[in-house]
Amino acid sequence: MIAAVAELARNDQLAEQFDLLADLMELEGSDGFRISAYRRAAARIRETPTSVAQLALDGKAVKLQDIGKTIEAKIVEIVEDGEIHALTKRKLVVPAEVATFMRLPGLGPKTARRIWQELGITTVAALQAAAEAEQLRGHAGIGAGTEAKILTALAQPKATAGPQRALLGTTLPKLRAVVEVLREHPASVEVSLAGSARRMRETVRDLDIIATATDPKALVDYFCALRWVVDVAARGSTKATVVSHDGLRFDLRVVPPESYGNLLQHFTGSKDHNVALREDAVRRGFSVSEYSVTIVETGEEHSFATEEEVYRFLGYRWIAPELRENGGELAAARLDAKKRGELPDLVELADLRGDLHTHTTWSDGKDSLEDMLAAAKARGYAYYAICDHSQRLRGDLLKQQSEQIDALQELVRPLQILKGIEVNVRPDGTLDVSDEDLASRDWVVASVHSRFDHDATERVLAAMESPYVDCVGHLTNRRIGKRPPAPVDVERVIAKAAETGTFLELNSQPDRLDLSDVNARAAREAGVKVVIDSDGHQIGALDYVELGVGQARRAWLTKDDVLNTRTWKQIQKLQKQRA
DNA sequence: GCCGTTTTCGGCCCGACTGTTTTCAGTCG
Numbered sequence A: 001m002i003a004a005v006a007e008l009a010r011n012d013q014l015a016e017q018f019d020l021l022a023d024l025m026e027l028e029g030s031d032g033f034r035i036s037a038y039r040r041a042a043a044r045i046r047e048t049p050t051s052v053a054q055l056a057l058d059g060k061a062v063k064l065q066d067i068g069k070t071i072e073a074k075i076v077e078i079v080e081d082g083e084i085h086a087l088t089k090r091k092l093v094v095p096a097e098v099a100t101f102m103r104l105p106g107l108g109p110k111t112a113r114r115i116w117q118e119l120g121i122t123t124v125a126a127l128q129a130a131a132e133a134e135q136l137r138g139h140a141g142i143g144a145g146t147e148a149k150i151l152t153a154l155a156q157p158k159a160t161a162g163p164q165r166a167l168l169g170t171t172l173p174k175l176r177a178v179v180e181v182l183r184e185h186p187a188s189v190e191v192s193l194a195g196s197a198r199r200m201r202e203t204v205r206d207l208d209i210i211a212t213a214t215d216p217k218a219l220v221d222y223f224c225a226l227r228w229v230v231d232v233a234a235r236g237s238t239k240a241t242v243v244s245h246d247g248l249r250f251d252l253r254v255v256p257p258e259s260y261g262n263l264l265q266h267f268t269g270s271k272d273h274n275v276a277l278r279e280d281a282v283r284r285g286f287s288v289s290e291y292s293v294t295i296v297e298t299g300e301e302h303s304f305a306t307e308e309e310v311y312r313f314l315g316y317r318w319i320a321p322e323l324r325e326n327g328g329e330l331a332a333a334r335l336d337a338k339k340r341g342e343l344p345d346l347v348e349l350a351d352l353r354g355d356l357h358t359h360t361t362w363s364d365g366k367d368s369l370e371d372m373l374a375a376a377k378a379r380g381y382a383y384y385a386i387c388d389h390s391q392r393l394r395g396d397l398l399k400q401q402s403e404q405i406d407a408l409q410e411l412v413r414p415l416q417i418l419k420g421i422e423v424n425v426r427p428d429g430t431l432d433v434s435d436e437d438l439a440s441r442d443w444v445v446a447s448v449h450s451r452f453d454h455d456a457t458e459r460v461l462a463a464m465e466s467p468y469v470d471c472v473g474h475l476t477n478r479r480i481g482k483r484p485p486a487p488v489d490v491e492r493v494i495a496k497a498a499e500t501g502t503f504l505e506l507n508s509q510p511d512r513l514d515l516s517d518v519n520a521r522a523a524r525e526a527g528v529k530v531v532i533d534s535d536g537h538q539i540g541a542l543d544y545v546e547l548g549v550g551q552a553r554r555a556w557l558t559k560d561d562v563l564n565t566r567t568w569k570q571i572q573k574l575q576k577q578r579a
Numbered sequence B: 001g002c003c004g005t006t007t008t009c010g011g012c013c014c015g016a017c018t019g020t021t022t023t024c025a026g027t028c029g
Helices: A010-028 A030-047 A053-056 A069-081 A085-092 A109-119 A124-132 A144-155 A168-184 A215-226 A257-268 A271-283 A307-313 A329-333 A370-377 A396-412 A435-441 A457-463 A490-500 A517-525 A539-556 A568-574
Strands: A188-193 A206-213 A227-234 A239-244 A249-256 A286-288 A294-295 A300-302 A354-359 A385-386 A414-425 A444-446 A503-507 A530-533
Touching: A010 A030, A010 A053, A010 A069, A010 A085, A010 A109, A030 A069, A053 A069, A069 A085, A085 A227, A109 A457, A124 A144, A168 A188, A168 A206, A168 A215, A168 A249, A168 A539, A188 A257, A188 A435, A206 A215, A215 A227, A215 A239, A215 A249, A215 A435, A257 A307, A271 A286, A271 A329, A354 A370, A354 A414, A354 A444, A354 A503, A354 A530, A354 A539, A370 A385, A370 A396, A370 A539, A396 A414, A414 A435, A457 A490, A490 A503, A503 A517, A517 A530, A517 A539, A530 A539
Parallel strands: A206 A249, A354 A385, A385 A414, A414 A444, A503 A530
Antiparallel strands: A188 A206, A227 A239, A239 A249, A286 A294, A294 A300
8 A cells, every 4th residue: 555655864864964974074173164064054954844855856955044055965965875975985084983082071073083093092992991091191182180081971871872851841840940939039039941941942951040139149059058959069159050859950040130131041042043143143243142242343232131122132023932943033033124024923821722632541541531621620721622542442431431421511611521532543554443433523633552663654644534533643653762753754744634634733741742843843834733732641741731832832833823722613613524 | 165234255153161281272052
């Protein structure tokens, strides 16, 4: 049933080659601007929601920012020959493990290069042995301190894999709790999250808090003395880093109130957003630092108490943190008419009118139907779909559950209970529930739950052909940090969704967040409506939709792009005509 | 290698910290 489709390299695979090429060139000591051009191109390719390989084949990749003729040609090389020719050549010159040297903390390309070229060390094992034997010290720029650093880094498990990131969903509540206690302290004035957590990135590493205070030292002292702090890694009069019992690092910076806006903007990032902002500013005669904006010609310095003022002074509308990834938000936010784009009015948590994917003890949920409904009602939802797994609801059980829902409906008004189901997509693409049973449900989510690599795309396409399938659940089945996304051809799925009128779920489970931001943005651009739901298996999990909304905002989704911002009546009009 | 509200050539973000050094290159965010 499945035609062999020539597999184009995915965007992340293209990006990886450009990043590696940049690393190897850096180790060779090539021109820094060419290197950063490759890195920028890699970042741009990763952020692009459509197939950049296809764009390059069509000669349209050059329309993307940071991609010119040369890089487009290199993308075509990957498509045709599997690898950038220059990368193939450089791999013969630079030993494979040398590239991992520069990923050790404290080591950079320059030092890694010296270790390789001046000392002839080409493997991690040899590097460790040399450091232990104190043979590195004395060579250009390396002393006992650097040797010790190398040994410490290599002693950590997976030292070369880069630092671990924590899930936003598990971290955000803790971070907010810290912000709350700091706000309650008498010396604090403003306290805000910053960094990737404020941008609602799906995973986070450093937890940044920015504050102003009447007595900075008092606030820092209080922060360092919080009872869950197990280690104070750094401490000054306006700044401290502490480690919690679960290994999270919290950074507090107390800044002068007159430049709180500049500093909050700076520490919210992303790095790419800030670099692009500053480059754009330079072209227009400004110099932007974390403390102020300087008008280069006059030397006049401007500090601002709010982010809104910083952006306005530089000629932009205020940009929501979730958009600050250098994904076109700067052009869209420009205030001057000629360049003005469309900064979207992003969807908000309060826009959600209901949850369209939840579970109960009828399948693998932890809380009962009654309890889940009470929680949904307490949230103020207008409708709420019970979507227990089809495997557990065979035959009479489905009818029994239906009767219980009918019995409860009057009790929970005005909440409207929807009789949903999460139907399993089998390895051959068929559904494991009869059409007759599906036809009896108000809302049908179809999900793949096994053999993720087996015909990942074709199974989903087949499921969407069913007139009863309203929505595809957790499309790629990734588990962040545990399981990579299945090799789903997201573009084809989105095209089929548009053609069949199927909706795509943005599953809000902290380790799923599937659709990813890039995929959700692609859905939006194709006009496919996205459903933000919790997939909640217990009462507390209903809160996860906040993470889904964050992800949706990162994907530039507006209220209109999200299906369940509508009333149930409006949604019914958008559902497929059932046969 | 890319890019353009000074430009198709000549630029390319900014500041802090660290370790190895006597004034700074390399690294980091």
